[in-house]
Amino acid sequence: MTYDVIQIGDTACFEKTISESDIYSFAGIIGDFNPVHINKTYAENSRFAARISHGMLVGSLFSTVFGMQLPGPGAIYVSQDLQFMAPVYIGDTIKATVSVVQKLEKGRVRFDCIAVNQDGVTVIKGSSVLIVPRD
Numbered sequence: 001m002t003y004d005v006i007q008i009g010d011t012a013c014f015e016k017t018i019s020e021s022d023i024y025s026f027a028g029i030i031g032d033f034n035p036v037h038i039n040k041t042y043a044e045n046s047r048f049a050a051r052i053s054h055g056m057l058v059g060s061l062f063s064t065v066f067g068m069q070l071p072g073p074g075a076i077y078v079s080q081d082l083q084f085m086a087p088v089y090i091g092d093t094i095k096a097t098v099s100v101v102q103k104l105e106k107g108r109v110r111f112d113c114i115a116v117n118q119d120g121v122t123v124i125k126g127s128s129v130l131i132v133p134r135d
Helices: 020-030 040-044 055-059 061-068
Strands: 011-017 076-084 093-103 108-116 122-131
Touching: 011 061, 020 055, 055 061, 055 076, 055 122, 061 076, 061 093, 061 108, 061 122, 076 108, 093 122
Parallel strands: none
Antiparallel strands: 011 093, 076 122, 093 108, 108 122
8 A cells, every 4th residue: 555545544454373383483583582482381480370472473463464464565664662461372363453543744654553362352552653655
C-alpha cells in the first residue's frame, strides 16, 4: 500500500503459534541464551513456572505484518515502542495486529500495535512509525 492509499483505521494481523524450535532458533540468531527461555528446569523454578519466549521474538511479529501486509513491501521502520504485558509460553498462539492511527509528514505513518494470546490476553502493546512507499 502506498501513502496515498492508506487510511486511518486500516488494520492487518498475523497469527503464529510459538514453538520450542522458534525459541531455540531465535536464541541462536541473537545470542540471548537466558535460561528462562531455553532451560526447562531453570524456567520451572522461575516466576513464570515454565519456559517463555523472548519478548522481541513476539514483538517481531509486527514486522511481519508491516513487511508483508500493511503497508507491505517497501515499508521501512523508523521507530517501535513496545510494552511487554504478559509472558508468552511455548504453544501460545499470538495474534499481532497493527492499525493506522495517524498519517504524518514525509510519507510516515503511525500505527498502534497489539499482540494477544489465544485467551485474549494482551501480551504486548505499543506503537510504531514507518516510512510508507509513495505512488
